[in-house]
Amino acid sequence: MLDSPIARVEKLGVQFATRGGPVHGVEDVTFEVNPGETLCIVGESGSGKSVTSLALMRLVEFAGGDITQGRLLFEREAGGQVDLVRSDQAQMRSIRGGEIGMIFQEPMTALNPVFTIGRQLTEGLRLHERLGRHAARARAVELLQEVRIPEPERRLGQYPHELSGGMRQRVMIAMAMACRPRLLIADEPTTALDVTIQAEILALIDRLKQETGMAVIFITHDMAVVAQMADRVVVMLNGRKVEEGEVTQIFATPQHDYTKALLAAVPKLGDMRGKPYPELMRLPGQGPTHSEPIRGSDRPFLTVHGLTTRFPVKTGLFRRTTAYVHAVEDVSFTLNAGRTLALVGESGCGKSTAGRSVLRLMEPMAGKVELDGTDILSLGDEALRRARIEMQMIFQDPFGSLNPQRTLGAQVAEPLHNYPLLPKDEIADWVATLFDRVELPRSYLNRYPHELSGGQRQRVAIARALALKPKLIVADEAVSALDVSVQAQVLNLMMELQAELGLSYLFISHDMAVVERVSHDVAVMYLGRIVERGPRMAVFEDPRHPYTKALLQAVPVADPSRRRVERDLNFRPIPSPIHPVGYEPEPSVYEEVSPGHVVLTSECGY
Amino acid sequence: ERGADGQVNILYWQAPSIMNPYLSGGTKDIEAASLVLEPLARYDETGAMVPWLVDSLPTVENGGVAADLTSITWHLSEGLNWSDGSPVTSVDVKFTWEYCTSEGGGCARLESFNGITAIDTPDARTVVINFDAPKPFPYTAFVGATTPILQAAQFADCLGPKAPECTEANFMPIGTGPFTVTDFRPNDVVQYAANPNYREADKPAFSTVVLKGGGEAAAAGRAVLETGEFDYAWNLQLAPDVLAGMQAAGKGQLVSAFGTLVERIMINLSDPSADLGAARSTRAHPHPILSDKRVRQALSMAIDREILVEIGYGDAGRVTCNILPAPEIYASTANDACKQQDIAGANALLDEAGWIRGGDGIRVKDGKRLRLLYQTSTNAVRQDFQALIKQWWSEIGVETELRNINASVFFGGDPGSPDTFQKFFADVQMYAQNFDGTDPEAYMAGWLCAQIPTPENQWQGNNMPRYCSDAYDALVAEMQGTGELEARAALAKKMNDMLMQDFVMLPLVDRGRVSAHANSLGGIRLNVWDSELWNIADWHRVAD
Amino acid sequence: MLTYTIRRLLLSVPTLLFIALVIFLLLELAPGDPMAQVPLTIPPEVRAQMREALGLGEPTHIRFGKWMWQFFAVEPMVWLDNALGTDLAADKQRVISWQTRSPVMDIVLQRLPQTMWVVGMAYVVGILIALPIGIYSAYRQYSLFDQVGTFVTMVGYSVPPFFSGVLVIVIFSVQLGWLPSIYDTTHVVVDWESFKTQLRQMVLPVMVLALQTTAQISRFMRAAMLDNLGQDYVRTARAKGLRERTVVLVHVLRNSMIPVVTVIALGLPAVFGGAIITEQIFKVNGLGQLLITAIQANDLPMVQTVTFMLAMLIVLANIAADLIYGWLDPRIRYD
């Protein structure tokens, strides 16, 4: 049994009927997966990874797809092989959930928002294992324990939105594992999550695999994750398989150009060891554009002092503010002209709030923000609007930050129409130039956001931020949502622009490898405070605060030979940032460990 | 035999809202109450007065009416009982007068008690009504369905301002009629049962009556004539061909009768122009076009009244050239020329009056177009009339703008609204008017100079055309002093002819009443002078 | 949630007072007159006295104050008296209708049964028909069923009741003679036979009214279902091997009901407002007919009171809709 594959995909072809005619999702894909093995499918967005897995579950039909050719052979538990393409939906239902489990890409939307966790977990159990209500519940508690969710009993009665993203994804895993499937399909289970949670979940899947001996198909575009998880790797491009091999072989001697490009694009933590200034990444197929390190200047450009932003929590009959969310608490830093300061930290630690407060897209409660000598916080409405010429923002979500109803040209031109800087007839020229600058074809001027890929969209956002020729750009997770290859391009673009135009970036991210690549200085945030701040080299090579250390450790390494063991991980749940009115936290006290490198010594909740 | 015929279902498309006719002027309320409450005498279907709770009508001849016409004496019949078994006495009659005339009660029938100084009750069955001046027509109070007798015992605490608080009494009055109220749901349905103490032992034939209200005339007609769900439907104001179609279904039949109701066009003799501000539609400014009698006459001549009858009322209407078409002795024949449409004559008159046709066919005089605003209340038949008349008038070079106004605004007297018929901010307006009972004295007094609505009297008054003639006023005064019927009739005719020949009102149709009853219902005598249900005690089932 | 409810209720008080004032002033300003239905044979002086007797002579603000006092103080006392047998209201004047000279509230109570039976039932029936249509149309989007459903519901929506009402009467009462065309408000249900009679007399008006409800609700239901059918959690449910019926009727439906239920709640005041034209055609004589006759007769106390009660219902329905929303959707929490 060990030798025969549990599932075999043969010459799979899937088509989607769209208004514009049939579209090929995948074509001629063949691979197999053996019991106890982890097969990783990698490839950029849209390469057909999800479609392949949905075809295996015969769920593509519900998304409007059609399996046009090929066979999907599956070894049933009771013995005997079936071709899933030919089985009817009734038979499929007994396989789905029972013998093949699936974890979906989006933990935020994959759970039904109006049913309790318990109900959603037990549903499959009662159906496939024919358990009674109590037995199913007991088993559900067991499952939640297995995925290490604290207080499993209580969670059963909670709704998905009451859990954090990481917990939700663990519930998804528990759900997929519920009936002890022999094949688990995990479709990018960690893409949307923080490094810390990602590390936990990867470890969890690995452990479950070892305990039950199931086969795993793991879909991702993150090579570092592949290095951590895979036994074998399938690389996909444009709906076709371009390469397949053992994980060590793929990393050591990639054959296909695309695989090579993919590997080159991955920023690896430690690559910049010993280099004080950021450098462009070298990408195959692109000439060495700007290989010089970017030095920037020593002139302070943005000074933030004691910035504090709290959101009121209103309760009671009269909507009085009874408590505050302390999102940003006594944050101070300085950003020099032409340099990049990275703000890192886990989800919810206040990075975005800090960035938005600096630009006064949110009103801070206290503090001082000085941009090139102007006190931003004291400006009136109109003066603030004028000041925005100098400071722009790139938002986290490239889809959300573009208006779906307007053409890209119009959106890039929008800031120019807001200020009388350029004569009207020159605006179109300048916009076209900006498109050239971010390497977008001019024919895209009349396109709409949905017609572009995520990376292209983010470039539009960058072009828009550049339109007014600002001095400061706050980049809030500007590359988090992008594929590695695209991410590398966008990062390079940002660095080139910095070198050329002398821009300053406040770079907000939770990806330590990326941060290491682009920043001059780093500030690590935890629960609204900066716990450690200093030159990037100092912070990365000599982390002092325990939180910084833990964070660095959670980053997966894109090297199959350096796999981490689960017990290294040790995260505590983050305490609540909500405090009643009148609570005044202590000011932050820092100790300088080396020139410019300071560490928080006062209490921060960690 | 009493109660032998079971239930009779009656449909009034306007639902009764109260069972006390003194607190409501509405026909629907009066007629619904008439099954229970009865007057001393009433009119039969020919318009003749008949004794009801009395044995004979008091007259000057039989001594019932004093020779000087200042009092009238009624003798109640023997053995009359209220439905609760107590006897009817003269005190009840007297009380009814006190009830209506007491201060702050808002009695709708005050007019009927005008001039009564006192009511004496020498004995339990004798009622003597004393007037402040000679009253040539003393039969206004307690005659006809509008002024029935109330039970003093029941309404004793309901005098004056307290009247509205007596809901129980107002909804379920105790009466002498053939039926008693068992359940009253305002604006919905009234249920009656035969009065166990009714004076005629074998009547009524029906044991219960359901009087349902609501909907509109067409549906009511359908329910009686086509589906047979109801036995009687009141006042079916519908186009004749619609009614004919319904009757063809064979379940019931139509009955009609004529009274004094005349659909007419009122002509505004004053200027309604908005530029005049407060002096609008007052006699201070004569109408620039309609002050010329020739124009008014031409307007009348252009109308084909035969067609109006045919289109709007069929058998329930007839052509009339008088505003006082009935009773017979009052009907003039002097104006019958109007029965013939005469477009040519009308054109000639207008030519003579100096109105010359312009290029678009509309007449012009001194740069002024012959253009009229013609208003009326909202009602399908009236709108058809408007359309027809507009067409005829266009044939004589008159341009007409039509306007219809919601009836509750048009007939309401709200001094704040510009759209009431009293204000008459239009050149001509159309509606129907009649009078209670058979005596036209009060009706004809409506065109006194003093009756002109003006801002000073808050636009109260009946003289819509703003007609003012000393000769006419003198005739009214003369009639008020005349007691002899023939002489009164001659005077009334003279007044009618005066108004008609001055063309201040253009009568169109003498409107009858059409109702429908099931074939199985017998004893119907449609009466327009009194309540339609006046003889319900005689109604009964017949074999089809 | 409780504090939220209380807060919303408290805040609605000033709103309602303002609405009451506006309704009152609007009706004061309206050009109708309570004497409009009094025959022309009644002379002007008498009309003036009748008007006086209705209290129309008093200044507006005094009448408003009186009305508010009667509505908010006297009427509740009467309720208490009826419930507890106390004698609080004693001699105090209630809101009295001008047409009937009887307390407005009594008449409103009298009208409730038929309104609920007919208009309420039509709403329920309409919803019960609309939901399956909406669900199935969405599940089989662009199928024949969906196309025909859309067509029929839109035609239903575009046919005014004054036409459809007469049409069904002509067909079912006149031609076929199956069903009564007039609703008997005095009918009491005591046994099976009388229940059948009640059903028979309800069929036609309910049919006409339900047509409108069905048209609207099924459109909403379809749109909501379409929104949800494409969601990720549907795929998750299928991946668990659940049956299609469970997926659609449990997972999708529950989510889709959230917006639809609020729409339904917001439509409820209309039930109490009655359906003026339909009630008139079938002579149901419910609240709608009460309101329209009162308006035509310019019975101000009645119109004011009934419209104000409807306004209260509308405001309450708004609050209820929000609460239901929060209750159905665990993501929304009011505090």
Next chain:
Amino acid sequence: MTERAHLPPPRSQWHDVWQQFRQHRGAVLGGAVFLFIVATVFLGPLIWRIDPALIDIRARNQGPSLAHPFGTDQLGRDTLARMLAGGQTSIAVGLTAMLLALGLGSLIGVLAGFFRRLDAPLMRLTDLFLSLPLLPLLLVMVMLFREALSTAFGPETGIFLLIVVAIGVTSWMPTARIVRSDVLALKEREFVLAARSLGTTNAKMITRHILPNVLSPIMVSATLGIANAIITESALSFLGLGFPPDFPTWGRLLNDATVYLQDYPERVIWPGIAISLTVLAVNYLGDGLRDALDPRLRGR
């Protein structure tokens, strides 16, 4: 970078919308039918020259014939001519009243959703309008404004304005509610914040970013709004608040004809079909437009 930028041929947004719209079969059919109806009622009278108000008493209550293809009514007026004239009014009323209601509803919805401070007062205003009794409100409006409008615009245009305003003012509330809740959700979207960071003023924010994104619910309201306006107009005529009596509209024709349902059923059928057909056409047209206006659906 100094050379004149070579711009691609401008691809106008409306061109895209048209492309998308053309692919929606129902929408094209609906649009064609609607256009056909509009063309017929507005151009038809040029060919069918009988005056709709002309009374021919001898030709009363006739069935369809060559002289009167749709028959005549109880006064002998030509039904075809009246249908054409009535269509002009009904469609004009339907469209303008719908536009007014939509404009008002969108304005109030957007303001309430966008400006926190306006939210509560505007929503209470909505409650107020929802609870106002329609009929007295109309009576008041007629009383206050008819004269003034009649003198300013002539009786027919005056009444037209009055009716359109009356219907518009009493039917904007659902639109406002829907738009508001959509705006509330939109306001939280990141592109709104992005626009603010670009220095976009509130007014521009609404016109550029908010309005185009709430177009789809507005379109739905629009489709139902036309039907609603046509039917409300007929109810107004019924209550005597509508156009002068010699002014046909579809609603009035339908209403007048219901009494004759049994004797002359065709009289009901014509206006009935006309109203239903218009409503249906507009509904499908609206569906297509909604899809066409949403660039996300375009080209899918």
